[in-house]
Amino acid sequence: MTDVTMCNPNVRQAAVADAAEIAACLSALGYGTLASLVTERLTSFTKSPTDAVFVASISGHASLIGVVSVHLLPLFHAPGLLGRITSLAVCDEARGKGVGKALVTAAEEWAWAAGARRIEVTSGDHRPAAHAFYQATGYSLDERRFIKHAARSS
Secondary structure (H helix, E strand, O other), X not given: OOOOOOOOOEEEEOOHHHHHHHHHHHHHOOOOOOHHHHHHHHHHHOOOOOEEEEEEEOOOOOOEEEEEEXXXXXXXOOOOEEEEEEEEEEOHHHOOOOXXXXXXXXXXXXXXXXXXXXXXXXXXXXXXXXHHHHHHOOOOOOOOOOOOOOOOOO
């Protein structure tokens, strides 16, 4: 466990070697993401111009304290790209200390530089603290999202 009393996080693009720690960060939010899946995704994103993953750490500490993933999709109805943050996880001891903001800023800067016209993020109804965080970083509730899950085969 990393002691995070004050935080000026170092943010960088993730490397395949970060997979186990990224999986641990995602698990802290209740995602059962296996390190093998993170390894697979990071490997496929390495040379992708439309996918990026950033991680945060603190100088003097080996452990990662947060992760964000962002992807770009071409808009059909308008010029430019849609940026989509698909995961943001900050370890418990680092929450409320600027880590999430630093990660979102890195994801936004990457997406804007790549041609995004807007960036969106989805947050489950059961995460009111996340909703407040996103609103504090300039995101607004804008639309409804409808989802249909694939039928599970038995």
